Amino acid sequence: MLSYLYRVCALIILFGLAGPSASGQQATSQPAHAHDHPHAEVRPSRSLQFPDFPDGRALLVVDLHTHSVFSDGHVWPTVRVWESSRDQLDAMAVTEHLEYQPHRDDIPHPDRNRSFELAELAAANAGESAPLVIPGVEITRQLPPGHVNAVFVQDANPILTIERRADDNLANARLALEEAQRQGAFTFWNHPAWGHDAPAGIMQVPAEQQALVSEGLIQGIEVANGGEFSEEALQFALDNDLAILGTSDIHGLIDYDYDIIAGEHRTASLVIASERSLQGIRDGLEARQTVALFKNQFIGREDVMQTVLGAVLSLEVADYQRNSTVLRVNVRNDGPLPVVLQNVGPRNFANAASVVTIPAHGSLRISITDTPDPAAVYIQARVLNAYTAPRENPVIVLRP
Ligand SMILES: [Zn+2]
Ligand SMILES: [Zn+2]
Incomplete structure (x- = not known):
């Protein structure tokens, strides 16, 4: 099809x-790119850039969920930046699992900010084509709260509130979310219909999870994660005024997970921002001015969708x-x-x-x-x- x-x-x-x-x-x-490769008719370029608005606001494309060898990904953070440059993303977040460190025997990772620092350095070296790099973490817990990304963190280390995964409980997970909030981070619930937490593929919302959302400790939700989509997550976002997000959650290579030549693109999000900057993106998330981009589809709330399609x-x-x-x-x-x-x-x-x-x-x-x-x-x-x-x-x- x-x-x-x-x-x-x-x-x-x-x-x-x-x-x-x-x-x-x-x-x-x-x-200029129309005949660069034999299938170029499909999409003129792999760029995901969108036009800005005539009034000066920006329509920014962001991927708020990526991994490297500093958690369970398979590449050095530099490669994440190169891929984002090729896709012409405006921004990407570095979101290693805080509590899940399967490579720690090879990469001890005592400072959980290190992956972000390396990505930021790679972006600085890449010049103008580089994306903005957003410091983040993936708080990796049993549901509730499940996996929650915190982006725009100031310091990843104090958000790690346990030494061993066996110590995971809701009380210390809540401390992690509260620390992220104290740092001014933006938090969102990752892959809520993930098989581990939702064996039937249908998102479940425990009462404690609803409480975290109602308290504002979780502010957005992935309706699309990689190749997966959840209708329940979209309805939950609408019912609870959460930011509607799509992310790649990339662990391997973008070009292995997506057939770019055939016209596929990474799962990502659009943010309507007052300006092309980290602060502009942070404010756009806060204002829920987001649309998920998933398999050549746009997913977002009515008013934001009308604004995006109008642009x-x-x-x-x-x-x-x-x-x-x-x-x-x-x-x-x-x-x-x-x-x-x-x-x-x-x-x-x-x-x-x-x-x-x-x-x-x-x-x-x-x-x-x-x-x-x-x-x-x-x-x-x-x-x-x-x-x-x-x-x-x-x-x-x-x-x-
Ligand atoms: Zn996860
Ligand atoms: Zn992840």
Whole structure:
């Protein structure tokens, strides 16, 4: 099914290139990479960069969950930074398991800030292409609280409140969360439907966990972690006003876990930020201005989703079909993921069935029937690869 979608997408892009150009709408297109490799039609580049807003706010792509050899990952922290540079992430967090150190015989790791320091150094050496690096930890406990990432920590070491995993209990896990909160960290519940805690694949929320959320000791939740998605987590985020997040939780290599050439991308999150900075991201998380990016889908709350899709999509009037009131428009997508629209407006499309795909960093010509006044044209569409609640797609309106 997916490979079929990609082929459709590739065809659309090919026809788009062969057809009349989308004049004046190419501001952020990246044709330079279009023929760099044989499957380039699928996505113009592996970059996950999104356009900023005209009012100066930034739309930042972040991965808030990564591992290296300093916990149970398989690479040096430098490699995490290189991968993030290649994906053109705006920021990545370093979040080693605090309490789980399977490599400690080889890498003793007495200072739990060391992985972040190495990643920060690698970013400094990588120059302008480097992501911002966010200091974090993965508090790794039995449920409750389960695995909880704390990002924007000041010092990882005091968040480690036990010496042996056998000493794990809710009381000392709570001390870890309280220390993270004292440091001004942002905390979120990781992979809540993980098989270890949810054998049926359905997230369970013990009363003690609900209490930690209600007290503000847990502020966000991963609705998507790597290749896994949880509808219950999305509903829980909506019910409890938590930040909706997607992360890679990468342990191996991004390019082994995701078929980038075929158009896949790492699971990540968008943050609407007042500025392109660590503080901007921290504030955006606090304000719940997030959308998870998962398998070419957008997952977030309605108002944030509308803002993001509004920044990504635009409509421009082209011309009329000969001797008709069939108006041709270009719908442009300035984002790195294709957007799938289903027409739900009062007019039909004359050159497509009701479902169309607007390619990443590209545009699609759509002919709209019975539109004598070009100033009144609009497209009303359900976005089939966006979710604002379990199994619920947003409806957008695009105007010139
Ligand atoms: Zn975990
Ligand atoms: Zn993890």
